[in-house]
Amino acid sequence: MNKSRREPEVFSSGERYRRRAKQWSGRVPVCVIYPNTYHLGMSNLGFQFLYHLFSEDNRFAVDRAFAPESIQEKLLLSYETGHKMDEFYILAFSISYENDYLNVLKILKDGGIPLNREDRGDKFPILIAGGAAITINPGAVLQVFDAVFIGEVEDAFSEFSDAIVENYEKNLSKEYLLRRLSEIDGFYVPGFYNYEFNREGRVTGVNPVLDVPGKVKRRITSDINNSVPRTFLFTSETEFSNMGVIEIARGCRWKCRFCAASYIYHPLRFRSQDVIKREILDMSQQCSKFGLLGALPTDHPELKDITDFIISLKKKFSFSSVRIGSLKDSIISALISGKENTVTLAPETGNERLRRVINKPITNHALFSQIERIVKNGLRRVKLYFLIGLPFERDEDVYDIAGLVKELLLLFPGVLFTLSAGIFVPKPHTPFQWAPFTDLEIIKRRIAILKKELAHKKNLILEISSLKSALIEAFLARSDIGVSKKLIELSGKLRGNNLLRMINYSEWIFREKDYNEFLPWDIIDNGIDRTYLLQEYKEAGVLL
């Protein structure tokens, strides 16, 4: 391997970090990759955390790579030292969003790495992936990666980093390392399993061919106070420029039936205020604001102490999301004094009937009271998240979204509302994993209802997410290794988002799954009983 291509430099992005890139000599070269732009990657806490874990370990020389910003860039080089992808020993991908699976193929192609793991011998790097999308279902990239990691990385890092270092230093085979990884809870090595297919080409069973677990257990960190995902590398080129983001809670007690985050990050855990304050203090020289992150950070029992501490440092703060009813006057006025001008709430539906179906027991009355309290304290911008295409949804439910928003506009004339409507994607490991993606004509009709009812309303910004992007997400989130092979085959022709024209995706997303059928992600033991999920799904239908 060519060990030194370019000296570490001051990056054009103006990054602020304590360390400079380490020299390769004697260290295991690892490239941590975010399969999207630099801007999005550096805004992603999971990516920053993985990079930090490798950087802190002196046995590794760690670099980063991102998806090329333009299609003109032909050869992908690492960000810090300009090395080629095949010069690294490990390529470690952090993947939060299913749609980025397509960028993985592009990055490897541009990096000169064969896409199919069976075509890569010992002379190519070992490809590993983790992150929320992988934990939900790695099916669409199982033919690409040598190993995927399911769950939370903190406890596992020391185990797999030891295995990697030993393999590198002793020049052992890739096969040997993969066997060691397969012994670590959370690792899934697809090459050690045999996949059964039906006549339509869908996987109907997965069986170990070696002495590896029949099910891969999602890894759960034993004590989240032992380490803290936060911003380690500050750059002006991120969405949260000048903001230190810190995870203060993980998991959510509410278990809304559509919410993958609630099921893949359970159980609910809160990081202690002492640990949070220590990290906030450590970041405080580098930023003027803190983003408090979690599935529902405003449920943190020590929230007031944490926000008081931030105020005492003369810094501002905001939350990744807010549970309706959880914002007290003191927190709202602290937000305002920190010049925060928008609060984001997620009623998801326009009425309580559909909220019972999705198991989000929030009343419209509670929503009105929360907004009243926000407005009384002086905040003038409210963003509301809704979903279209939920299971058991009817046209009337969408009219109810419009009705609810109209009522809010009347009640709070001085407030600027943003209605953000997402297209619902049924995700693995949730009670709605059996549900079909709502028929396209129905979705289009419901989008049209919203637009017609709410177009050109004063004090309202209407944002509707991309239907095409939701279809790609649904397809990739519900795929299996057969799809992964197909994507590799098609990769030469994939340009931008033309996937939907090239593949027959209908069968994967528009069919309600049979309750007894094998699901591609059934090999993952997420820690929640399938019978419970099914019971929840059936109950949602009964509540119609």
Ligand code: SF4
């Ligand atoms: S939607 Fe929000 S409240 Fe519901 S489970 Fe997910 S994070 Fe919790």
